[in-house]
Amino acid sequence: MRSAPSYAGLSFEGQQKSALEVARNRLMVAVLLFFAAFAVMMVRTVELGLSTPEETQVAARHIVVPPVTFSRADIRDRNGEVLATNLESASLYANPQEIKDPHEAAVKLVSVLQDLSLADVEAKLSSGRHFVWLKRKLSPREKWQVNALGIPAFYFQREEERVYPHGRLAAHALGFVDVDGNGLGGVERYFNDRLADKTMTDQPIRLSLDTRVQYALTDELEAAMSAHQAIGAAGLVMDVNTGEVIAMVSLPDFDPNSIGGSAGKERFNRVTQGVYELGSTFKTFTFAAALDKGVATLNDGYDATKPLHIARFTIRDDHPKARYMSLPEIFAYSSNIGTAQMALDLGTERQQEFLSEIGLLQPSTIELPEVGAPLYPQTWRKVSTMTISYGHGIAVSPLQLASGISAMVNGGRLNAATVVENPDAWRTGKQVISQSTSRKIRQLLRLAVTKGTGGRADAVGYRIGGKTGTAEKAVAGGYDTRALISSFVGVYPxxxxxxxxxxxxxxxxxxxxTFGFRAGGWVAAPVVKNVVLRTAPLLGVAPKREDDGLYHQVAMMIEKD
Structure with missing residues (x-):
């Protein structure tokens, strides 16, 4: 037995000092031991903090955990606005072998993650496996709620979630990704390899879209669709000199942040994938071909006194004048009779060649996987030549129409449509009509707004030109007179x-x-007007007084009724 320290021979004061010294030494030893233990704990804490949760868990329980998901580059608009990006997320998994009561654990989990199925969760937790996924990509609130349950067998895996900050805006152009981050539609799919390239994740893809214009176009189309109880709507804004798509809208749309709740019709891109008979907008191409080939001049005209009869078909005018009409009148008043006769003079072969040259007989080459192929007769008869001249018997996408119209007004150069910012795209365009013909088409388009069927598209100061389009929807065995595709294509200034x-x-x-009318001039032209008024200032187009000199010549060819 260890003896107590001896204090014999010491005075009381000396004994007291010795005792204090011994106590101080013992305290110092205790303090040093405490700090040593604390240092060990701190080093271990740092070590654990630097290691990933899955490494720690694997070391402790030998659970095989999938690796952290890969990164993906951002998608931005032409002004640098983020349209798609990755954010860190957490996915929930469990080790069923650590769960004593699978039913109780399942009930607790489903109480906070109510989109999960109790039966499915309980089956997973009862599986006896070492690892089961319970839910991918939890929100911060969901993660907190699961943690609050205090179930030791639940763990979180760090992942990355694709997020679209603007929700539904530009959804069809952007597309979406699956749970593992693979592109399944739109730009996300078309550029999937580029976006997923580890060496380029810090280099975003910059689109030609302008978020501000996209919002205005969406807003106006939604309002018109609601007001006219339409089943769908589509629209776009395109730079006529580069082919860049500034805005692209297809309604109904979807939210790429929650793609599971959308239907196929909502994911269908009416702008690029849908093909429609676009009616009288096609007259622009018939006039351009006839003027450019020397078949007709603005001083010529055709007899539109009565309908045309060919085979079992009758060609009528929606706005009949029942008289001889000059070419400017035929265009402004949208005469099918006059346009069909001009197409006959142009001829089937030259009509086909021209439409092919401006990209209306082939699918668009835009950087999206959802692209529709045009529909037209395999056997192009005389009646086809006549009806196609005013947009019946041929179906194209709105994107194809916009690209063709751009070439008709920009001096005659056809540029490939693109959703990627490329201000130098005009350098690769090809000349399809002369500059002189392009000037005449601009005159006619402006005339159709100031004197003809497109009057409701006129916006003071912005010199809008354009063409209405109204076509009955094709059905088995003919056309449904009750179902119309009503459109308007405008150009400014x-x-x-x-x-x-x-x-x-x-x-x-x-x-x-609209007095009960539902044609393009009544329901679609005002949409174009409103979009121009809202977006022209954003795009740097200032209003100004119109120079009548450009239009005076053709305007004088319009007779007063």
Missing amino acids: MDDPRYVVFALLDEPRGTKE
Whole structure:
């Protein structure tokens, strides 16, 4: 037995000092031991902090955990606005072998993650496996709620979630990804390899879209679709000189942040994938071909006194004048009779060649996987030549129409449509009509707004030109007169064209404001006008007084009724 320290021979004061010294030494030893233990704990804490959760868990329980998901580059608009990006997320998994009561654990989990199935969760937790996924990509609130349950067998895996900050805006152009981050639609799919390239994740893809213009176009189309109870709508804004798509809208749309809740019809891109008979907008191409080939001049005309009869078909005018009409009148008043006769003079072969040259007989080459192929007769008869001249018997996408119209007004150069920012795209364009013909087409398009069927698209100061389009929807065995595709394609400013604006409503209904009419000039033209008024200042196009000199010549060819 250890003896107590001896204090014999010491005075009381000396004994007291010795005792204090011994106590101090013992305290110092205790303090040093405490700090040593604390240092060991601190080093271990840092070590654990630097290691990933899955490494720690694997070391402790030998659980095989999938690796952290890969990164993906951002997608931005032409102004640098983020349209798609990756954010760190957490996914929930469990080790069923650590769970004593699978039913109780499942009930608790489903109480906070109510989108999960109790039966599915309980089956997973009862599986006896070492690892089961319970839910991928939890929100911060969901992660907190699961942690609050205090179930030791639940763990989180760090992942990355693809996020679209603007929700539904530009959804069809952007597309979406699956749970593992693979592109499944739109730009996300078309550029999937580029976006997923580890060496380029810090280099975003910059699109030609302008978020501000996209919002305005979406807002106006939604309002028109609601007002006219249409089943769908589509629209786009395109730079006529580069082919860059500034805005692209297809309605109904979807939220790429929650793709599981969308249907196929919502993911269908009406702008690039949908093909429609676009009616009288096609007259622009018939006039351009005839003028450019020397078949007709603006001083010529055709007899539109009565309908044309060919085979079992009858060609009529929606706005009959029942008289001889000059070419400017035929265009402004949208005469099918006059346009069909001009197409016959042009001829089937030259009509086909021209439409092919401006890209209306082939699918668009835009950087999206959802691209529709045009529909036209395999056997191009005389009646086909006549009806196609005014947009019946041929179906193309709105994107194809906008690209063709751009070439008709920009001096005659056809540029490939693109959703990627490329201000130098005009350098690769090809000449399809002369500059002289392009100038005449601009005159006619402006005339159709100031004197003809497109009057409701006129916006003071912006010199809009354009063409209405109204076509009955094709059905088995013919056409449904009750179902219309109503559209308007506009260009501004016509003295120096910058942008094409297109709007389409699928099966619109007439209203009190339109006096029951549902044609393109009544329901789609106002959409184009409103979009121009809202976006022209954003795009740097200032209003100014119109120079009548450009249009005076053709305007004088219009007779007063």
